Structure formats: structure tokens, C-alpha cells
Amino acid sequence: MKPFVINRYGRIVFPFNFFPELDFSTFQTLDQFAAVIKRDFEEKAPTEIDILARVESRGYKGRFDLLRDLALHLFWVNRYAMTMYEKRPTRWRDVARHRDDLFLPVFAVRDGTETTTAIESAYRALPATWDEGTEDKICRVLLDLFRHKKGAGAELPAIKPTVGELLARPKSLTYHLLAHNPDYPGYGHDDIIEFAHAVPELEALMRQAMVLHNQYRWDRAKTRLTEVGQLHDDDFVVVFHPRNDDVMHFIRRVKGVQRVRPRRSAPAPSCRPLRPYAPVDVRARFTVMPRIEAVAVYKGERPCTNDDLVRNAAYCWSPMTVEEIRHKTGIEQRLYTELDLDQMALLAAQRALEKSGRRAEEIGAVLFCSCTSVKMMPSLATWLSGQLGMFQTHASCDIVAACAGLPYGLSEAVRLLQEVERPVLVVCGEKFSDKIGTVRTSLLQTYASGPMSEVDSIIWPNPDFDNNITVYGPEVRALVKRYLGQMLDELRALPHPDGAAGASLLDAIDLIVPHQANKTMVVNIAKEAGVAAERLYFNIERVGNTSSASIPIALHDAVREGVIDRPLRVFAPGFGAGAVGGYAVLRVDPAVVA
Known part of the structure; x- marks a missing residue:
């Protein structure tokens, strides 16, 4: 997770949204890099022709929209300079001629006077969108x-x-600064982070304008293009230096002889199982019955509202208002934390043990379910066991099942209970949230894999996209629709646990607490499957999507809000990244919630 900061106004700021930084160690070819540039800069940026056409057709309704298009265009123009190089004005006599890590930009003659005049005239004719003074400054x-x-x-x-x-091509044109002031005004890091405005959109756009200004820390009116062969010793040019060693290594990889990398094997055709996997009826199959002893939660302490997101709108984001975010996702805020994931897990585990009255030496196993843990060895579950004072357990291990972490964790916990006949501590945690508890479960089912389009629906880290998380929306929705439909069909086929004639297990469910992925999507898919929205509980508007921790936190909040005010039978389906899914039917007693 990339870091955030809190500025002096108490607002959360994401510096990486304004200072482009790519991990060049992941790029092996220029095509891979080009794919990232296309995604982050090109796809949403208008060209000069696009902006001029919209001006001429009077497509801009206010000044902000025009300014935003200008900013997107300028980020695109600087797409390589901002991500790969640091620009340093240097006297020509001091520029080394034979190094492979010093570069000069090359340009063709361009006269943008008419286009600039047309855009400026259009801006003056448009009404201010929010704040004329700030918009003029950005302009x-x-x-x-x-x-x-x-x-x-x-x-x-x-x-x-x-x-x-470039010296071998002396007619090539490059920057020539007619005057150079080393103290030419610019914006410091704090100037950008600390900027605040009452209108979130203007706050973000002003930060973007500051970053763009810093790309040209010289008097731009006193800059011209000069043939390299005509430069004199005392002339100033702009030398491009690689931003870091990874950039330089990437350039050398691309320019050098490429070694042949082993090809990835193609996926085998997707085959359905010989017969469906039956749900696990815990009461019928197992001897040791699980029960809830404690449910404890640690949530992120720093709210990040939709206003905060808009204030931090990045150059590569599609424009979206506060209301549009709420409408499309159901989220009004999410919770961030300055604690590490392991510390949150430890705090929640301690609360769970205290609530249950259990001592460390009584615990038979510890399971940690997460897709964001950075501990590989020892596992975070093993680390937790040691921190809690457990000298030895039957099993302490991590489970990576992303948004289906809770059903996977419960399934494994029930099996472990049969072996150790001692309490099992289940932790579902992601960077911003955590939940601990042992469970009483009546029915379990887990799924994994599927067509490759679903398996690759969410990838993190994705080497083709700078090792960032990559979400493919249509594939995710297809996965959720398939898994949720399959789950509901299974519940309809199972008998009512109390023997009610003509009724199914689905009829016996008091409350559905789904993985809090996207409220709008889940509600619509549930309706398509014949389940009314009134039967579903959501807290996503306050905590966002917390992956494996979302169902446990939702159960906790449902108790706190009085939605679960007595022992209820809950259907908890989880589904998501990496084509995993699963559900549990369990009875939740509000008395066990810490």
C-alpha cells in the first residue's frame, strides 16, 4: 500500500497521485512500459486537436472542465519526462559527450500560437465553475x-x-535557454501537499498544476529550439538524467541485446468437475461442533471520505463526483490506518482472547486469512502465535483467499477442531481492518478457479502494470454473478434445518451479510437471483471494501447497530480476487461481540 500523509489542515493526502512514480524494475520491454503509459496517461488525455474541437463546438460548459483537459494533456506531453527523467539546465561546456546516462530531448518545430489564443479566448468566455480567482491562477x-x-x-x-x-545528428533541435536562473520559482513538496481549497476538485487540479509547473523550472518565454551543432559553450541546455538506477537499467535493457526469456505456458482448457462439490454440512459430518466464543475488530483510525478522494484525484483517474462514487459503489468513506497489518492483527487478537476469557496456552491453532500480508517467513499466523505467548500450536498458518478469506478460514478451522479439540483463533485481516473470532458454523462451501478470464479478473502484483493491482470490472462482475448464483441455488436445494415443510435452507436465513465488494453490484446481482435487497446487510458506506475482513467487520457492525439483536442464522457469501468464492451459514449471537 502506498503511503498517505496528513497535512496541517488534517486532510489525508496521497502524494503518489500527484508525483508519478513507476517501478521500472518490472519492465522488460518497451512494449510493457508503453502499456502502462497508455493506461495512465494516454487513454484519458485529450490531444490539442481534441481540445480545440471541443472549444469550437462550445462543448465546455464551465472553466473547470477546460482546465482539467489542459492538465490531462500536459501530463500526457510529459509522460516520459515525469516518469523516467530529471531535467537539469546545464551549461553546454559542462555536458559530458560520451556517457550513456545523459540524454537530450529532441523536438520538431511547432507553432501553437493560434491554438493557445483560441483556448485562452474560450476560457475567458466561459463562466467560472466555482472560484474565479483560483481558476484564473490555475489557468x-x-x-x-x-x-x-x-x-x-x-x-x-x-x-x-x-x-x-545527438551530436552525430547536428541538425537535431533541442532546448536552448537564453537565460538561466538557478533560483527560478517553483513549488516545494510541502507547497503541494499543504495546498487546500474548499472545493475538492479545485484542490486536486491546483496540485496538478503545481507539479506540471515544476517540470519547467526556467523562464519559458526565453527558451528556444537550437540545432545541437550550433550550440556554444556558454549556452544552457536541458539535460535529462535518469530518475534512478532502475530507469537506467531499463534503458540499457531496451537498447541492448535482449536475452530470450522463457515463455509462460499456456493455460489448459477449463474443465468442469466430474460432479458438483457438495456443501459441507457441519452438524452431519463432524463430531466437535464449533461455536462462537468471541468476535473482536480493529478498524482503521483515519476516515477517508469521498470528498478526500476527489481532493486527491490523480492525473490518470476518470472524472467522478462525490455522489457518483457513492452511487456506483455504495461507499461514502473508507478507513485507513498508520499501523502495520501485523499490529492491527495483534490488537484484535488480544481483544478476542480477552472477550472469550481464553488463555494463550488453551489455543490449539491460529489461522490468518489475508491477501495483503507482507510477512512470508515466518507467516503472520506464526508471528501472532509468538506475540500472544503461545509456545506451540497444532497449526499456525496463513490462508490467501482474498475476499473469500472468512469462508476459507472457517472451513479449515472446523477441520482443525476435529484434530485438536481446542479453540482455533481465526484472523481475517487486510491493511485497514481486522477481525478475530472462533465460530459456530452449520454449513460451509468454498470454490476456487474458473475460466482464465475470471482467474485473472483481479491481479496484484501485476508485472504488466508496474506491479500495481489491476481490476478488470466486467470479469469481476461475471465471477460474482456466477458464484453468488451457484451459492443461492445450493441453499434453495437444501432442506430447512428446522424441518419446515416445503421450505429450504435459504428460507431459514435471517440475514445475508455478503462480502462488502460493491453495494450497487451485489444488490443488482442478488435481485437478478431473486433475493430482495432488504435481506442484505451492508456497512460498506462507512468502511469501504476490506477484502477478507469485510464479512467479519460487517457482522460486528450489524451487532453494534442492533440489526443482529438476538441469535440469528446468517448467510455470509464471499467472492473476489483470483476467482475464489465461498460461503458459510452460521448462527451469530450478539453477546459474543467485543
Whole structure:
């Protein structure tokens, strides 16, 4: 998880949304890098022609929309410079000629006077969207950058020529600064982080304008293009230095002889199982019956509202208002924390043990369910066991089942109970939330795998996309629809546990507490499957999507809100990343919630 900071106004800020930074160690080819650039910069950025066409058709209704398009365009123009290089004005006599890590930009002659004039005139004719003074300030920055940019953008190569390579092409045009002031005004890191405005959209756009201004820390009106062969010793040029060693290694990989990398094997055709996997009837199959002894939760302490998200809108985000976020996802805020995941897990585990009255030496096993743990060896479950004072357990291990973490954890806990006949501590935790508890379960089912489109519906880390998490929306929805439909069909086929004539297990469910993935999506899919929205409980509007921890936290909050005010039979389905799914039918007693 990339870090956040709290500025002096008490607002949460995500610096990485404004300062582009890619992990070049993951790129083996220029095509891989180009795919990331296309995703993050190109797909949402208008060209000069696009902006001018919208101006001429009077497609802009207010100044903000025009300014945002200008900013997106300028980020795209600087897509390679911002991610790969650091620009340093340098006297030509001091520029090394034969190093492979010094580069010069190359441009073609461009006259953007008419386009700039048309855009400026259109801006003046438009009404202010929110705050005329701030919008004018942003406009001055962006228009100055647009007026003096030396290329349209599409012609700029990712890998710039070295100084030596450009000297071999003396007619090539590069930056020539007619005057250079080392103290040319710019914006410091704190200036950008600490900027605040009452309108979230303007706060984000002003930060973007500051970052773009810093790409040209020289008097842009006193900059021209000069042939490299015509430069004199005292002329100032702009030398591009690799931002870090990983960038330089990437450039050398691309320019050098590429070794042949082993190809990934193609996936085998997807085959359905010989027969369906039957749900596990705990009461019929097992001797030792699980029961809830304690449920404890640790939540992130720092709310991040939809307003905060808009304030931190990145150059690569689609425009979305606070209300649109709520409507599309059901989320109004999510909870962030400055604690590490292991510390949150420990706090919740301690609370669970205290609530249950159990001592460390009584616990037979510890299971930790998560897809965001950074502890590989020892596992976080083993680390927890040691921190809690457990000298030895029958089993302490981690389970990676993403959003289906709770059903997977419960399934394994029930099996372990048969072996050890001692309490099992189940922890479902992600970066921002945690839940601990032992459970009483009557029915279990887990699923894994599926067509490759579903298996790869969510990938993290994704080497093709800078090792960031990559979510493919249509595939995720298809996965959820398939798994939730299958789960409901199984419950309809099972008899009512109390023997009611003509009734099914689904009829006996008092409350459905699903994985809190996306409220709008889950409600719509449930309706398609014949389940009314009134039967579902959500707390996603307050805590967001916490993956494996979402169902445990939702159960906790349902008790706190009085929705679960007596022992209820709950259907808890989980589904998500990596084509995993599962559900549990369990009885939840509010008395055990810490």
C-alpha cells in the first residue's frame, strides 16, 4: 500500500497521485512500459486537436472542465519526462559527450500560437465553475505551459538520445535557454501537499498544476529550439538524467541485446468437475461442533471520505463526483490506518482472547486469512502465535483467499477442531481492518478457479502494470454473478434445518451479510437471483471494501447497530480476487461481540 500523509489542515493526502512514480524494475520491454503509459496517461488525455474541437463546438460548459483537459494533456506531453527523467539546465561546456546516462530531448518545430489564443479566448468566455480567482491562477500556470511547450506530444520518444548520439545528428533541435536562473520559482513538496481549497476538485487540479509547473523550472518565454551543432559553450541546455538506477537499467535493457526469456505456458482448457462439490454440512459430518466464543475488530483510525478522494484525484483517474462514487459503489468513506497489518492483527487478537476469557496456552491453532500480508517467513499466523505467548500450536498458518478469506478460514478451522479439540483463533485481516473470532458454523462451501478470464479478473502484483493491482470490472462482475448464483441455488436445494415443510435452507436465513465488494453490484446481482435487497446487510458506506475482513467487520457492525439483536442464522457469501468464492451459514449471537 502506498503511503498517505496528513497535512496541517488534517486532510489525508496521497502524494503518489500527484508525483508519478513507476517501478521500472518490472519492465522488460518497451512494449510493457508503453502499456502502462497508455493506461495512465494516454487513454484519458485529450490531444490539442481534441481540445480545440471541443472549444469550437462550445462543448465546455464551465472553466473547470477546460482546465482539467489542459492538465490531462500536459501530463500526457510529459509522460516520459515525469516518469523516467530529471531535467537539469546545464551549461553546454559542462555536458559530458560520451556517457550513456545523459540524454537530450529532441523536438520538431511547432507553432501553437493560434491554438493557445483560441483556448485562452474560450476560457475567458466561459463562466467560472466555482472560484474565479483560483481558476484564473490555475489557468495562468497551465496556459503558460501550453503556450511554450515545444512539441505536440505524440512525436516524443520514451528513450531520449544520448548526448553523443545527438551530436552525430547536428541538425537535431533541442532546448536552448537564453537565460538561466538557478533560483527560478517553483513549488516545494510541502507547497503541494499543504495546498487546500474548499472545493475538492479545485484542490486536486491546483496540485496538478503545481507539479506540471515544476517540470519547467526556467523562464519559458526565453527558451528556444537550437540545432545541437550550433550550440556554444556558454549556452544552457536541458539535460535529462535518469530518475534512478532502475530507469537506467531499463534503458540499457531496451537498447541492448535482449536475452530470450522463457515463455509462460499456456493455460489448459477449463474443465468442469466430474460432479458438483457438495456443501459441507457441519452438524452431519463432524463430531466437535464449533461455536462462537468471541468476535473482536480493529478498524482503521483515519476516515477517508469521498470528498478526500476527489481532493486527491490523480492525473490518470476518470472524472467522478462525490455522489457518483457513492452511487456506483455504495461507499461514502473508507478507513485507513498508520499501523502495520501485523499490529492491527495483534490488537484484535488480544481483544478476542480477552472477550472469550481464553488463555494463550488453551489455543490449539491460529489461522490468518489475508491477501495483503507482507510477512512470508515466518507467516503472520506464526508471528501472532509468538506475540500472544503461545509456545506451540497444532497449526499456525496463513490462508490467501482474498475476499473469500472468512469462508476459507472457517472451513479449515472446523477441520482443525476435529484434530485438536481446542479453540482455533481465526484472523481475517487486510491493511485497514481486522477481525478475530472462533465460530459456530452449520454449513460451509468454498470454490476456487474458473475460466482464465475470471482467474485473472483481479491481479496484484501485476508485472504488466508496474506491479500495481489491476481490476478488470466486467470479469469481476461475471465471477460474482456466477458464484453468488451457484451459492443461492445450493441453499434453495437444501432442506430447512428446522424441518419446515416445503421450505429450504435459504428460507431459514435471517440475514445475508455478503462480502462488502460493491453495494450497487451485489444488490443488482442478488435481485437478478431473486433475493430482495432488504435481506442484505451492508456497512460498506462507512468502511469501504476490506477484502477478507469485510464479512467479519460487517457482522460486528450489524451487532453494534442492533440489526443482529438476538441469535440469528446468517448467510455470509464471499467472492473476489483470483476467482475464489465461498460461503458459510452460521448462527451469530450478539453477546459474543467485543
